[in-house]
Each structure stands twice: as structure tokens, then as C-alpha cells.
Amino acid sequence: MEFIKIRFANDFDGAGSPFEKTIAEMFQTMNPMFSFAKNSWKPQLDIYETSDEILITAEIPGVDKEHLELEINSRAIRIAGKREPAMAAENGRYRLAEIQYGSFERILRLNVPLDTEKVTASYKKGMLHIHLKKLPTLETTYRVPISDD
Numbered sequence: 001m002e003f004i005k006i007r008f009a010n011d012f013d014g015a016g017s018p019f020e021k022t023i024a025e026m027f028q029t030m031n032p033m034f035s036f037a038k039n040s041w042k043p044q045l046d047i048y049e050t051s052d053e054i055l056i057t058a059e060i061p062g063v064d065k066e067h068l069e070l071e072i073n074s075r076a077i078r079i080a081g082k083r084e085p086a087m088a089a090e091n092g093r094y095r096l097a098e099i100q101y102g103s104f105e106r107i108l109r110l111n112v113p114l115d116t117e118k119v120t121a122s123y124k125k126g127m128l129h130i131h132l133k134k135l136p137t138l139e140t141t142y143r144v145p146i147s148d149d
Contacts, residue, residue, distance in 0.1 A: 041100035043079070047108075054114075054132040058106070061126030062099075068128065070121055074113045077132065080105040112137065 048055040056077070060068070063083045071078040085101040088094070118133040 040102035041083075041104050042106055043104055045106065045108075052134055054110070054112075054134065056108075056128075056130040056132070058128040058130070059126065060104075060128055063126070065123050068123065070128075070130065072114065072116055072119055072132070074116060074135070075111075076107060076109045077114075077130070078105065078107050079128065079130075 043058045043060045045059075046057040048057075056079075058079055060081065060083070063081050067083070068081040069078070071080075080103070082103045083101050113135040115133040115135050120131045122129050
């Protein structure tokens with residue numbers, strides 16, 4: 001079985017220079033609500049492939065199902081959402097802030113066509129499971145007759 005190639009895209013990334021991203025990441029560790037970018041974190045993914053489907057699992061605990069978006073076309077999938085920050089006590093301060101909050105977006109571009117009519121997704125215990133059916137690829141060679149005119 002030939003494996004598909006997956007290209008991670010960031011076409012919608014709002015952050016500018018690598019320096020700006022580094023500064024944002026540094027300050028976000030001190031305060032999880034700090035970010036220069038619209039999409040401040042990226043959930044981790046597992047992508048598994050069989051001969052007829054692609055299975056994607058996204059780890060996104062703490063995100064309400066109502067704050068998730070899933071879009072697909074025949075060659076790409078977009079997973080987006082938002083994790084709301086927990087309310088801190090008025091008289092307290094952060095001692096450690098590692099959990100990332102805010103918007104996220106993952107775009108996966110695939111080099112195999114997908115059947116957009118046969119996609120299923122479920123969300124349970126902070127894990128988003130997506131099943132994508134591949135369309136059969138026709139790799140048949142056809143001989144084309146050449147006319148004289």
C-alpha cells in the first residue's frame with residue numbers, strides 16, 4: 001500500500017515574523033491569555049491510514065463541542081475551535097500557566113481525493129475522531145488514437 005502525503009498548511013496564520021511568534025510563545029507561558037496570533041495553539045493529531053480510509057484523532061480536551069468546526073473538501077480538511085480560559089480568582093495570580101487557551105486551527109492537505117459524502121466525526125472525552133473515506137483512484141492508462149487531420 002502506498003501511503004498518502006499530508007501537508008500541514010497555515011494559510012490562515014495571523015502571526016507575522018518568527019521573532020513575533022517566539023515573543024508570543026514566551027509571554028503565553030506566563031499568561032495563557034496572551035497571544036499576538038488569532039490561532040494561539042494547535043491540538044495534537046494522530047493520523048492513521050488504511051487502504052480505503054483515513055482516520056484522524058485530535059486531542060482537544062476542555063473544548064465544548066459547540067466551539068468546534070470541521071470542514072472538508074475533496075483534498076483538504078480543516079479542524080478549528082476555541083478553548084475558553086478558566087476564570088481565575090480575583091485575589092490570586094498564576095504560579096504556572098502551561099494550558100493554552102483561545103482559538104486553534106489545523107489544515108491538512110491530502111494528495112488523495114476524499115469522499116465528502118462519507119465523512120463521520122464524533123467527540124468524546126476531549127478526543128475528536130474523524131473517519132474520511134478515500135475515493136478510488138483510477139490509474140489506468142488509455143491509448144488515444146491520433147488522426148491525420
